[in-house]
Amino acid sequence: MSESAAEPQGATEHAPESPAPLNVPRTPTGDPGVDARLTRLADADRLTTDGHLAVYEDVHAGLRDALSALDAR
Numbered sequence: 001m002s003e004s005a006a007e008p009q010g011a012t013e014h015a016p017e018s019p020a021p022l023n024v025p026r027t028p029t030g031d032p033g034v035d036a037r038l039t040r041l042a043d044a045d046r047l048t049t050d051g052h053l054a055v056y057e058d059v060h061a062g063l064r065d066a067l068s069a070l071d072a073r
Helices: 032-046 049-072
Strands: none
16 A cells, blocks of 8 residues: 555644633632642643643542542541
């Protein structure tokens, strides 16, 4: 199979766009642990989309732990 037959005509390799801040407001909750996790979301603003998952999973785990700690009190 020739190279031209392997790729559709006009196909280009997709490159992720540069990171762009989403500028989503984060309102402080008054709980230092929760606020720290919400601040962590800002890290996604400087990452390409393939790096967002790690940030979201970290924030989710931290918020889940904060909720679990409320039940333990």
